[in-house]
Amino acid sequence: MLQDKKVNLPESCLFVKNKILSDLDLGSLLLYSDQYTKNHIQSIHKYYEIKKLMNNNDVLRRIRYIFDYNDAKMISIFALAENKATRTQISDWLKKETDNAFKECSDTRLAFFLNGLIIDKRGKTPWPQPEIEKHLTNNKIFTKLKIALNLKAEDVLNILSLAGFKISKHELSAFFRRPNHRQYRECKDQILRNFLKGLQIKHRP
Secondary structure, three states: OOOOOOOOHHHHHHHHHOOHHHOOOHHHHHHOOOHHHHHHHHHHHHHHHHHOOOOHHHHHHHHHHHHOOOHHHHHHHHHHOOOOOOHHHHHHHHOOOOOOOOOOOOHHHHHHHHHHHHHHHHOOOOOOOOOOOOOOOHHHHHHHHHHHOOOOHHHHHHHHHHOOOOOOHHHHHHHOOOOOOOOOOOOOHHHHHHHHHHHHHHHOO
8 A cells, every 4th residue: 555645746657657556546546646646647547547558368368258268168279279278377367467366378378379269260270280479469469360260351340340440451451461561560459459349249249
């Protein structure tokens, strides 16, 4: 908890920006602030709630919810990509960041899961398993989900529109190009978040 003292604006803003609020009580922070500071704290808190970064655990949670997978199904998807995940590991990855038992899902682990999802949805190919990425970008995640669900560009645009997000077909194609391509475009969290939101609306309205 905060010490029994007034909290100045820079200090309180730093708490919010660094997401220390996950371990602190927002009410306590506001209690020790004057009205001017309170207004700024609430504004910044709202901003970071809206703009908060997507992480691998978020993606795993959302996919599980969208397709209503239980622990056994999650374990089987990892196994399809020749990767073992225990029930305890999956439970810890799915926990909220504020839970003491929470564990971060690494890029490699999420890549295994998404590769397993492709096999689960599309079937196993006769070719060897692709090399697992050690660094997973939003573009890679987006691409793997598109492949797993066998989506064409029009399908992806329709899913994004379900979330109230509109982009052109040309803009969309840039996310799926090779990083060294001159028209490659980085997939921001906002795009991936809205795509997952659209999937949720489609599959669990």
